[in-house]
Amino acid sequence: MKLPNIVILDEKDKRLHKVSQEVSFPLSTQDKKMIQDMLLYLKMSQIDEEREKYDLRAGMGLSAVQLGVLKRIFVIVEETEKGQFKNYVVINPKIKSFSEELIYVGEGEGCLSINREVEGIVPRYARMTVEAQDEDGHFYEIRVREDISIAFQHEIDHLNGILFTERIDPKNPYKNAEKMREI
Numbered sequence: 001m002k003l004p005n006i007v008i009l010d011e012k013d014k015r016l017h018k019v020s021q022e023v024s025f026p027l028s029t030q031d032k033k034m035i036q037d038m039l040l041y042l043k044m045s046q047i048d049e050e051r052e053k054y055d056l057r058a059g060m061g062l063s064a065v066q067l068g069v070l071k072r073i074f075v076i077v078e079e080t081e082k083g084q085f086k087n088y089v090v091i092n093p094k095i096k097s098f099s100e101e102l103i104y105v106g107e108g109e110g111c112l113s114i115n116r117e118v119e120g121i122v123p124r125y126a127r128m129t130v131e132a133q134d135e136d137g138h139f140y141e142i143r144v145r146e147d148i149s150i151a152f153q154h155e156i157d158h159l160n161g162i163l164f165t166e167r168i169d170p171k172n173p174y175k176n177a178e179k180m181r182e183i
């Protein structure tokens with residue numbers, strides 16, 4: 001596999017703190033290429049051999065803004081079983097409903113734009129229903145749960161210029177942990 005030629009912005013970059021714009025269709029050839037590049041990059045980052053070869057950090061999701069493109073597009077790659085990957089292409093997402101139950105990643109969330117250790121937990125909905133558009137502009141509804149629900153919320157935050165570190169209370173990084181379920 002050939003690593004796509006993409007540069008992921010670091011948290012210090014101002015663009016990561018801006019709100020991305022709604023996308024209109026049809027997508028440009030450039031945007032379609034960007035989506036394919038993001039999907040392949042994430043997949044390769046999850047394959048041990050490729051990750052080591054290219055010195056990557058494993059990642060599950062990427063938003064266009066992390067490549068400096070301020071459009072409401074993100075992708076997620078989930079390894080469903082060894083060597084099997086499921087792609088999510090999510091454009092103009094809207095959260096339709098969400099669970100009362102909150103969860104958090106016990107070991108802390110990670111982000112390909114944040115290149116340091118971050119202490120603390122981020123409250124996330126355990127389940128959500130999201131409406132979005134695919135690469136062809138077709139609307140679809142998706143029900144997500146657990147780690148995929150967290151990944152969707154993390155990426156939707158990116159589209160709104162929010163990094164996960166901003167959702168951690170610096171004075172009390174494990175605030176309300178007892179009210180949520182760890183995954």
Ligand code: NI
Pocket residue numbers: 061110111112113154158
């Ligand atoms: Ni991120």
